[in-house]
Amino acid sequence: MSRATIMVDDRLGEYLDFINRPETAAQRKLRDETGMMPNAGMQIGPNQGSFMAFLIKLLGVERALEIGTFTGYSALTVASALPEGGTMVCCDVSAEWTAKGRAAWTEAGIGDRIDLRIGPAAETLDQLIADGEAGTFDFAFIDADKDNYDRYYEQCLILVRKGGLIAIDNVLWSGGVADPSDQDRLTVMIRALNEKLRDDPRVDFCLVPIGDGLSLARPR
């Protein structure tokens, strides 16, 4: 038995891609197309997608929220895992990047499940709250500008029902959070957020070392 988390090198990563449920043709196509873009590294990896789709099904999520959509890979993954009639609200500032997502969602036959809102996510989330949507979401995925992570978390705590799930991406920050000499502004901020969630009596919390680190917070 070991208390250490195994290091996932390229070979082990390939094994995970092989043994986890393979990407659908639609996911692969979108990953390949996005792979040609300069910011391709922003999309979640196939293993993380597989894990998130598993969570969506495990929790019986019917209504999902995403903050940070980019070219739509994580939204495609989550929306495809929803049951018939399931819906998702996606927030992003980029009409250009999300246009790729819209096309991929339509091609995959799940376009009608996704309500894409273009604009600063903090404003979109405030609007959802003002529209009486508090407690109506089963799941939220936070993967946008890190400066607003704390704000998004607080807004998601209002929007996601008790017993639902808030997932926050990039919380290991390439390992920087564990390096005390790393005092970069965003590293310090993410480190503080991780500790805030750990100590937050409003949620059950676990940080999972998948991708660049995925925090899972379950509102109580």
Ligand SMILES: C[S@@+](CC[C@H](N)C(=O)[O-])C[C@H]1O[C@@H](n2cnc3c(N)ncnc32)[C@H](O)[C@@H]1O
């Ligand atoms: C890491 S990418 C999202 C990747 C996506 N979840 C995926 O896995 O394919 C971050 C996204 O956040 C968006 N973003 C940045 N600042 C934002 C803001 N203030 N409001 C909404 N979206 C924002 C960017 O346009 C970008 O598409």
